Amino acid sequence: MKTTKKYGPKADAALSLWVKLARAYMTFARRSHDSIRSFGLTEPQFAVLETLGHLGPMTIGVLCKKQLVSGGNMTLVVDNLEKEGLVQRIHSKNDRRAIIVELTEKGTQLFEDTFPKHANNIADAASVLSAEEQETLSRLLKKLGTNL
Amino acid sequence: MKTTKKYGPKADAALSLWVKLARAYMTFARRSHDSIRSFGLTEPQFAVLETLGHLGPMTIGVLCKKQLVSGGNMTLVVDNLEKEGLVQRIHSKNDRRAIIVELTEKGTQLFEDTFPKHANNIADAASVLSAEEQETLSRLLKKLGTNL
DNA sequence: CTCAAATATTTTAATCTTAAAATATATAAA
DNA sequence: TTTATATATTTTAAGATTAAAATATTTGAG
Numbered sequence: 001m002k003t004t005k006k007y008g009p010k011a012d013a014a015l016s017l018w019v020k021l022a023r024a025y026m027t028f029a030r031r032s033h034d035s036i037r038s039f040g041l042t043e044p045q046f047a048v049l050e051t052l053g054h055l056g057p058m059t060i061g062v063l064c065k066k067q068l069v070s071g072g073n074m075t076l077v078v079d080n081l082e083k084e085g086l087v088q089r090i091h092s093k094n095d096r097r098a099i100i101v102e103l104t105e106k107g108t109q110l111f112e113d114t115f116p117k118h119a120n121n122i123a124d125a126a127s128v129l130s131a132e133e134q135e136t137l138s139r140l141l142k143k144l145g146t147n148l
Numbered sequence: 149m150k151t152t153k154k155y156g157p158k159a160d161a162a163l164s165l166w167v168k169l170a171r172a173y174m175t176f177a178r179r180s181h182d183s184i185r186s187f188g189l190t191e192p193q194f195a196v197l198e199t200l201g202h203l204g205p206m207t208i209g210v211l212c213k214k215q216l217v218s219g220g221n222m223t224l225v226v227d228n229l230e231k232e233g234l235v236q237r238i239h240s241k242n243d244r245r246a247i248i249v250e251l252t253e254k255g256t257q258l259f260e261d262t263f264p265k266h267a268n269n270i271a272d273a274a275s276v277l278s279a280e281e282q283e284t285l286s287r288l289l290k291k292l293g294t295n296l
Numbered sequence: 297c298t299c300a301a302a303t304a305t306t307t308t309a310a311t312c313t314t315a316a317a318a319t320a321t322a323t324a325a326a
Numbered sequence: 327t328t329t330a331t332a333t334a335t336t337t338t339a340a341g342a343t344t345a346a347a348a349t350a351t352t353t354g355a356g
Binding site: 116140 | 155164271274285290
Binding site: 033037042059060061064071072074075092095096097098099 | 333334335336337338344345
C-alpha cells in the first residue's frame with residue numbers, strides 16, 4: 001500500500017519497507033499454510049512438530065522462546081497436538097514446574113513423512129530468487145531482526 | 149532455528165531464508181504492536197484505520213484484499229472499530245450487497261494524531277539498515293512476494 | 297423474463313494469539 | 327530455617343484468524 005502522504009523521506013522509506021516485509025511474509029506464510037493444511041495440521045502445530053523433530057524434546061518455555069509466542073498460546077497448541085496423539089507432556093524430574101514436550105511415535109512418523117515435502121515447497125517458493133539474492137536477503141533480514 | 153538435518157542445499161537455504169523472514173517479521177511486528185497498543189488499538193484495527201486514513205472510504209471486500217485477510221475476520225475487526233466509534237458502515241447505493249467503511253470524525257482525529265508517531269517508530273526500527281540496504285531489502289522482498 | 301452462477305458480507309465453529317492473573321515450585325537472601 | 331523473589335505453566339478474557347456455510351444481491355446466459 002502506497003501512502004499518499006509524506007512523513008519525511010526516512011519514515012516513508014521505512015514504512016514502505018515494513019509494508020513489503022509484511023506482504024512478503026504473509027504471502028509466503030499463505031503458501032506454507034496451504035501445504036501444511038494438507039497434512040492436517042495448523043501452522044503453529046507444524047512449527048512445534050518441526051522444532052521437536054529437529055531438536056528433540058524441550059520444555060514449553062523453550063518452545064515459547066523459539067517460536068516467539070506466549071505461554072498461554074503454547075499451552076493450547078500443545079493441548080491440541082496432544083489431543084491428536086502427536087506429542088506428549090512429561091513432567092521434568094529436575095524441576096516439577098517444568099513440562100517437557102516430546103513427539104510420540106505417531107508424531108515422529110508424521111514429521112518424517114511431511115517435512116521433506118514442506119522443505120521442497122519452501123524451496124519452490126523461494127526459487128524466484130537466485131542463490132545470491134537469497135543470501136543477500138537472509139543477511140539483511142538477520143541484520144534487521146537483530147536491532148529489534 | 150538451525151536445522152541439524154539436510155534436505156539438499158537449495159531446500160536448506162530456502163528454509164533458512166523462510167525462518168529469517170518469519171523472525172524479522174515477527175520481531176518487527178512486535179515492535180509495531182507495542183507502539184500501536186499505546187494508542188489503545190490492536191494491529192489489525194490500526195491497519196484498517198491507516199488504510200482508510202490514507203486512501204479514503206472503501207468496501208469491506210477491498211479492505212480484505214489490501215489487508216490479505218478473510219471476510220469473516222474483517223467483519224469482526226470493523227465491528228470492534230465501529231463499537232469504539234472510529235468507523236461507520238454505510239450501505240452502498242450502487243450495490244446493496246456492498247458495505248462502505250469510512251472513518252468517523254473521531255477516527256480521523258485518532259489516525260492523524262497517531263500515525264506520525266507510528267511512522268517515526270517504524271523509521272527508528274529500520275534505522276539499523278542504511279538507506280541502500282533498505283532499498284535492496286525492499287527490492288528483494290517485492291521480488292519474493294511477487295512469485296507467491 | 298427467468299434462472300443459474302457469481303459476488304459481498306455475515307455467521308458459525310475452531311484455532312491462534314495476547315495480557316494479566318493464578319497456581320505451583322525453585323532460588324536466593326536474610 | 328524462613329521468607330521474599332523469580333520462574334514455569336495454566337487459566338481467563340478478549341481479540342484475531344481461517345474455512346465453510348448461509349443470506350442477500352448482482353450479473354449474465356438462455
